[in-house]
Structures are given as C-alpha cells and as structure tokens.
Amino acid sequence: MSDLTFLAVHAHPDDEATSTGGLYRLLADQGVRTVLVTCTNGECGDTPDGAKPDADHHDGDEVAAIRARELDQSVVVLGIERLVRLGYRDSGMMGWPQNDDPESFWATPVEEAAARLAEVLTAERPQVVVTYNEVGFYGHPDHIQANRITRAALQMIDYEPTLYYNAIPDSVMEVMRARWEEEARRQAQEDAARGVVREPEGPPSVDGEPLHMGTPDDRIGATIDVSTVTDAKYDALAAHASQLSGSFWLKMSKEEFRLAMGVEWFVRVTNPRGLEGNVKDIFAGYR
C-alpha cells in the first residue's frame, strides 16, 4: 500500500475508460488509491439499438440506467476504489436543446458543482488530478464544464495537487486522423452500395472554429506506458457496450489494441513539485 491517491474528473460514463483506462488499471496494480468523479449520467447517449436523442423512442432516463450499470462494471475492471457520481444531466453536444435543461451539467453554475468536487478533493487529498483541457478536448459542453469545475475546485481547497489534462500528441493525432478518414471512406462506400444517404460528420468545432485536438509533441508532460494493461482497458471499453460496441477500438483484436492503445499522454497544468519535461510516471515528484 502507498499513501498515493489519484483522482480523475470525467464527463460521462465511458470517458474514464477511453482516456484514462490504462492509467487507472496501472495505478490500481501499483497499490495507488484511485477515485473517479463522473459528472453526468449520460442521458444523451445511444439507446441499445443505436438511436440518438432526437429519435422518438429515445428515453434519456433509460439510457442513463443502462450506462450506470455499465460504469459499475468498468469501475470493477479498472480497479477503481471509489466512484462519485455528481448526477447531473447530460448536456448533449453544443447547441442541442439539452444544453438549456436547468438540470444539465452545462446549465449548472460552475461554483456549485465545483464546491461538491472540492468536498471530494478535501476528503481524498489526491496528489494527482486529471481532467480535460479548456475546450474539453473535442468541444463537448460537459467536457468543457468538467475542466471549469476542476479548475474552480482547485481554488477552493487548501493544497495544490499536480493537475494534468489528457492529450494526444500531434504526431499521433495525424496517424489517428488518417485511420478515421480511411474508416469514414469505407463506411461511405458501404453506405453508397446499400443506397444509404448519411449526413457526413464534419470535423469538431467550437464557436464555428475548427478544433485542433492534438497537442504539440514537445508540450506533452507525461507519457505513460500502459501496454501491460491494455486488456483491462479493452474490457472496460467493452463494458460500455451500449455506447461503444461498434466503435473502431473494439473492432481491433486485443493484440492490435495493445499496439495502438498502449500509451496515454497528458499535459501538466499545475506543477507544485517543480517537474521538468516529459515524465514517465504520473506520480513523478511524489515517489
């Protein structure tokens, strides 16, 4: 056992697996206490038959109930010791009517949600905290709000943890983008062959500005080798079957997945331990 505690603030059930699944399992195996704060219930996710929130039979509460069970399973797979659900309603993508639901995370005053997070931080005193950057990595309102409440909560507590944002280096993003485009082309061909017309998904944007999701390679502050625990990361993603069963990740074999997903990257935002450069251990400076 160690006296180290790790805490990540995530927007939806499944985000803990996609961006920090390897790190969680790795730290649990090292005896680090791990805590997950999930801000929303994920009401705007897909129904098990793939329907989106604008479909007539889409029931957000039903989707949330399924996702709650899936999250429980992912938490077991990743060895997460404590799960805190803040329980806000999923705000949907930017511009959706769900943004304005007073119970949505996006419509919740930052100070209010931050105060609840600050209570958890004060009780757990994690040395390392992870969330998304100011644009929520890809512009989703709940991810942006997760960033805002985390930064606000850190101002409310009596010590300074090391804060990291999850990130993908530009060099890796380039490779991933090529893969996605290839996949989109294949899908379009398949659709055309079946006579299906689908609105092409544009690149993510914030306020009409195309979003740059990558981080310059030299700004990466932590590069974590999670190649020994990618089976658990895969299983955690698979636990979120209602959202991810058709995802390109789960189409990979576990071996392909290990090669593609064996590293997780982070940008260092606060630096109370005076670290320099790109560390290999998220608890660098603490052990």
Ligand SMILES: [Zn+2]
């Ligand atoms: Zn999310």
